[in-house]
Amino acid sequence: MDKKEIYLVDDSADHRYLVRTIFKKFLPNYHVRFFQGGNELYQFLILQSSPEYTGRRPGLIILDLKMPAINGLELLKLLRRTPDNTETQWKTIPIVILSNNNSNEIINRCYLSGANSFFIKPVEFEELRFMLETICHYWLDYNKLPALTQSQPEQKPAELDLEE
Template structure:
């Protein structure tokens, strides 16, 4: 079963751009959008229930700077969330930002980010960046839950 990509960003423009990129260039991937850290966290609680039988995430892409629960705080919540169905501790998470200090980048990695990347401004570059991320985390990288005993 193909796993969903979760994209979390408070900017409707950014979600729209990513929706278009996936609609035109990355159609083999299923992406779900969240407008806030709170929205993703509520969803996480719902799908962590053992009675849930729908799709599960395979990759989280999130913005660092969001009101309410920002990307770094959301990562901490994700990594601490217990679930028998989903190993939130090892789920790949990539943080996007337009601007960050070294201290902010370090804090993201300490919170559990697998990568922290600068958002590309040109649509072609952003498309290439997303394609590379999806290829690596969903196709090439072998996570423990992808390997059959």
């Protein structure tokens, strides 16, 4: 099965290095594309929206919250407003926020802006490794996203048949 790509956006070269090391050594089955900031990811999204783009599509996006230019919260809002195309449903791609800030106000703003999860960045290497393993297994191996459809009409919850 062709795994979708993980996009990790973090302005800290040290943190990107740690995460790269963890994926190479402990999570080699996942493919990660690293971005130094929101501007870099946004430019890549423009490239990816081209019909000629044949690269991997994101299955999970991990955002640092505190970054220069476009911070994680602004980037989250931008991603959630990005129009879907025939290959990618931006509104349903899991987006995980990593931050050193554990203020309830920030956490609430992230969830209200479309975050699927919010994690405090671990200080210890093993904790970071365990957290990344958990995030990847949950969002990429176990979680089920809606199938990509061209123009399926929206259904109201009352109209859904939940009988199995």
